[in-house]
Amino acid sequence: MLENLRQNKILIEKGKKYDLFYFLIESDKKIDLEIEIGNIVYLYTLNHIDYNRISEEGLLLNEIKRICLSEKSFDKQTKSYVLVIKIVKLTQKEVTHPVTKLSQALDPEIGIGIAPSDICEDLLNILALYFESWFKLIKQLSTTDKNEEYSLIKKDYKKIAPSKQGKDLTNHLITICSLREDQFYLIQKSLSRLNQSLKSVDDDIELGLVLLVSTIENLSRKYGEIEEVFNEDLEFYLKLKKIFNNQKYIEVLKGEIVNELFTEIGNSYVNLSYLKTKAKFKNFCVIYTSSYLQNEKFEEMIKNLYDVRSKILHAGKSLIVDSRNKFFLYNLQTRGGNVKNFSGKKGNYAELVRIPSYNELLRILSNIIRNFVHYLFSVKDDKEDKKLYKKSDIVKRNMVVASINKEGYKPGYIVNLNRDFYKKVDFIELTGIKNRIKEIEGMISENKLKEALGKVELILAHQDFSMEFYYFRFACYLKIKLLHDLDDFDGCLQIFEDYQIKEINVENILSFNFKAYCLAKLDDFQGALNIIDEVILKAKEDELKACFFDSKGDFYQLAGDYQNAIIFYNKSLEYKQDPPISFHETTLKKLKECQKQLE
Incomplete structure (x- = not known):
């Protein structure tokens, strides 16, 4: 065909x-x-x-x-x-x-x-x-x-x-x-992911980054040429050496058995598929990146890039970057989950890793693909190159461009493109969730809250959603709001447990405001105040700060502490803008009610 x-x-x-x-x-x-x-x-x-x-x-x-x-x-x-x-x-x-x-x-x-x-x-x-x-x-x-x-x-x-x-x-x-047909399919799989990465990055920069790295990983798995070597360049080598030098092990392990065991453990470690894949990825990038794009830090950057991709893809970590022109920064972590530190002249400092911006990486990785295409052309008749391919490499259409796990994942989880249950779904073109959410927002504006809640629950209960994770997470946040507005405070709080929504960020900050309200309405005023204080610290925009000070005033009013309620209503009213903040009219009414209570 x-x-x-x-x-x-x-x-x-x-x-x-x-x-x-x-x-x-x-x-x-x-x-x-x-x-x-x-x-x-x-x-x-x-x-x-x-x-x-x-x-x-x-x-x-x-x-x-x-x-x-x-x-x-x-x-x-x-x-x-x-x-x-x-x-x-x-x-x-x-x-x-x-x-x-x-x-x-x-x-x-x-x-x-x-x-x-x-x-x-x-x-x-x-x-x-x-x-x-x-x-x-x-x-x-x-x-x-x-x-x-x-x-x-x-x-x-x-x-x-x-x-x-x-x-x-x-x-x-x-x-x-x-190119040969098998080579052509290999390149097209990578170019398809490159195109998908470019389509998705402005809506979900994490997904865009993962797919961008996958364009090269798809090639490096076959052409990376080398594997990781167990030597002092590996952090694990140094850690293992330190363990074996511990006095309690020296007393038990003596002679040549120590070196043999050390080497055996080390080689087993570097044979892990992740390290093999990472080593091939790094080597592939070094070989096929033009020299004018490399410097003395290039190999280290490539290693860090693969690590951060794995943190997003496998560990569900988040990178908060609001522009494809801004570089990525993240903290290194200890095994216990704490931030790694190093000592300096004025105390301890957090260890930070810097990754170039998406646009810089796009320039580098596109250069790699172009150079690699020319290499493939030069070996298209080479017998050894042909041996790298199997019959399965010449796949027909309907190749996987995205994947989804059978059971579904918690909001924010980026699906493993290589091992999870595959389902043919174009995560950019399918806008099922996006359109359904617009429909739900229309119902909310018409005060059809129960009907809207039913629609949200359908989204969260089924696995037929697209890869637009932002909208899937947004459905969770909509459910939080709807349960609060329907006075199902326990159900609202349960969502935070069910979906492990624990960290306050720009995307979910309003949801934590609802969580605080639920606690206050269940008479857990201290819990509500603890959350709203954290929310206020995280808020960047003046209108949000005004909103959350207003919420804090509500909690004190619910507790009957009108004096503090007045303080925080006034704090909310301090934030002024043109046009005026929409809810300030209500804030003023609540302020006057509290003042009457104290007369």
């Missing part, structure tokens, strides 16, 4: 007949000129479409025209294009009788079917690598043309002038499509 860009290109070069297929695509890369790629692919901006054409695409053309006008009128972050691709025809002989079509017209080189959208996706992944921006397919148009008619394109723009971008992209396309 003809199903990928490589096979399609090869068959066209052999002189097979083809049609022109049209695809509406979108990207965060703004390209102002038409591009021809390898005399097989043509990219057009929307303003060069012939909207006056009367055809079966009439309604769709009107929709595309509306998109074009909105992009001109508003400062949109994305831009849409029409991609035209030459795709080989299934039937190469001009026959009409159905039996003749089946018995004589099928070309064994083509097979029994084609998948135009898969061919388009392969191309979009190559564009993602070249432009370091995401590209996604919006819709395949039903119109197809023969003999290079380009009926959807204005007459003056059917021929595209040569350009440097077109030349460079043609070289990319030719090189990747000239």
